[in-house]
Structure formats: structure tokens, C-alpha cells
Amino acid sequence: MFAWLRRLRPAPRIPDEAWQATLARYRFLAERPRADIDRLRELAAEFLRDKRFYGAHGFVISDEVALAIAAQAVLPVLHLKGGLDWYDDFVGVVVHPSEAVAQRTTVDATGVVHEYEEVVAGEAMDRGPVMLSWQDVLASGATRDEGYNVVIHEFAHKIDMRGGAADGCPPLPRSFRGTSNSRDARAAWLAVLQPAYDSFRERTIVVERFGGEEPWLDAYGAQSTGEFFAVACEAYFVNRERLRSEFAELALLFDEFFTPPDKR
The missing domain is CATH 1.10.472.150 (Glucose-regulated metallo-peptidase M90, N-terminal domain)
Structure with a gap:
């Protein structure tokens, strides 16, 4: 503005x-x-x-x-x-x-x-x-x-x-991942983010209830998809290789959003 x-x-x-x-x-x-x-x-x-x-x-x-x-x-x-x-x-x-x-x-x-x-x-x-x-x-x-x-x-x-509520899905280009409109772009984003979040949340719950190895990402990200997005972004920008080893598809998704092909 x-x-x-x-x-x-x-x-x-x-x-x-x-x-x-x-x-x-x-x-x-x-x-x-x-x-x-x-x-x-x-x-x-x-x-x-x-x-x-x-x-x-x-x-x-x-x-x-x-x-x-x-x-x-x-x-x-x-x-x-x-x-x-x-x-x-x-x-x-x-x-x-x-x-x-x-x-x-x-x-x-x-x-x-x-x-x-x-x-x-x-x-x-x-x-x-x-x-x-x-x-x-x-x-x-x-x-x-x-x-x-x-x-x-x-x-x-x-x-x-920028896209409204902090729900883990920022505003996306209409052509994101080959889509043609905002709705499909959001669906393509959540097709990767949501399973990653669900898996992470389940793992943190298991650790809390039964013990075991703590997840690498901050457990605060298990609160919601919005917090998971923010926690994953932290890792992506300071230690992308470790994030990729834990969440390969998510790292690639972030690559497509945050870094254009000619900058990778």
C-alpha cells in the first residue's frame, strides 16, 4: 500500500x-x-x-x-x-x-x-x-x-x-504448481503442508504421552497448521538441508514459493 x-x-x-x-x-x-x-x-x-x-x-x-x-x-x-x-x-x-x-x-x-x-x-x-x-x-x-x-x-x-487468517497457506500465484486459479493453488499447497503437519503433530503427541526421541522441529509447530508453517519456515531459511532430510516434499514446496527457478 x-x-x-x-x-x-x-x-x-x-x-x-x-x-x-x-x-x-x-x-x-x-x-x-x-x-x-x-x-x-x-x-x-x-x-x-x-x-x-x-x-x-x-x-x-x-x-x-x-x-x-x-x-x-x-x-x-x-x-x-x-x-x-x-x-x-x-x-x-x-x-x-x-x-x-x-x-x-x-x-x-x-x-x-x-x-x-x-x-x-x-x-x-x-x-x-x-x-x-x-x-x-x-x-x-x-x-x-x-x-x-x-x-x-x-x-x-x-x-x-496476507491471505487472511494465519492458517499456513500464504497468498499464492494462480499458476502455482501448474494451477490456473487461487482455489487450485491453495489445494496444491495444502496437499503437501497438511500431511506434513499431521505427521508432525502425531509424532509430538506420541512423544508427549509415551516418551521417545523429540522431533527436530520445535514442538510448538504442532499447535496448528499456521504455527507449523512458521516453525518450518524458520528451519527452511536457517538450515534447509536438515529440513529437507525431515520433510523433503515440504522443502521443495517452499523452494517453489520462496525462490524462483532462476535463483535456485
Whole structure:
């Protein structure tokens, strides 16, 4: 929305020293092809131009904080048509020093309202700001083996929400996987995502009830297809080879959506 207005203001120049420090901390960025790294730097600068960062509970937003978040946030849209237009439904990024407590309200099948607290490392609000724990953002530089990345998780939700509810199916090109309309494209997507989610959820339930080896992906992804999509996106962007070994068809599906053929 109003993308032309953003282009009237030049993006800030990211100093070389700051950019190199960011790449050194988050090696999964530095290991991408040179053309991708250059594009990441360009998109990160535009992100810094367009978004507003707010520190919660006295947390101070430094250049290091803003750049670390920006560089990781733009990775999922690196090759998507429209680029940062996928994130044009919000401006604010709220950063907490560590995990935050969110108030939740649910209504069960009988109509009874339940209120509870949930400790979260991040949250993406529909047409609203993104909240992140700086402690977890920093940890993303050392948790690639686990496929964990809170920034990518929350911004994957933002991509998902472009199609409405965060249900694990982002807006797709009508020709996705050879389809000719949006309905068939969605069906083609869910034909891969849904079985992967069902299998993952069953495995996590078995581990919870009977013990055994924990799944590699974060068990939080078993909550819903929307959370599974976000958790799988984390792994895809920081440790694609491990994701491919666990969910080969899902990795290929993400390739087709996130990376055009000429960029693979």
C-alpha cells in the first residue's frame, strides 16, 4: 500500500562495519550467494527506512538491534514478488529485552471463556506490530542447528496473514504448481503442508504421552497448521538441508514459493 510514497525517501546507508558484524553473528545470512547478500543489504536498508522500532520495559533500540532484526526479517521476502510490500500492513516493531507474558482469552466448545497467560518470544499481530524478544533474536545466531529463529517465525506469520487468517497457506500465484486459479493453488499447497503437519503433530503427541526421541522441529509447530508453517519456515531459511532430510516434499514446496527457478 502506497509503496510509491516509500520510494520518495532514500533508504539509509548501512555502514560496512555494521553490516559485516551482522553477517558474522548470523552465519546463515553470510553463507548465501553474493547476489543474495547484496539484495539482503538493500532490503534491510529499506526496512529500516519504513519501520519504527520501540523498546519495551526500558530496552534501548541500538543500531545493532535494529539491523539484526531488519536483516533477518527481509530474508523470507528476498525473492518474493513485491518484496517489502508483503510487510506493508504494519509499521511498528516492539522489542522486549527477553520473553514477554501475553494475556490470552479462548472460548471452549461449551461457550465457557478461559483466560490465561502465555510466555512468548515473539508475536505477530494481524495488521498490527511485531513483538520480539531481543534475547531470542540474539540466540538466532547460535541456534541454526535447531532450526530456530524467532524473527523469521514472526515474519512468516506476517506473510501467511496476507491471505487472511494465519492458517499456513500464504497468498499464492494462480499458476502455482501448474494451477490456473487461487482455489487450485491453495489445494496444491495444502496437499503437501497438511500431511506434513499431521505427521508432525502425531509424532509430538506420541512423544508427549509415551516418551521417545523429540522431533527436530520445535514442538510448538504442532499447535496448528499456521504455527507449523512458521516453525518450518524458520528451519527452511536457517538450515534447509536438515529440513529437507525431515520433510523433503515440504522443502521443495517452499523452494517453489520462496525462490524462483532462476535463483535456485
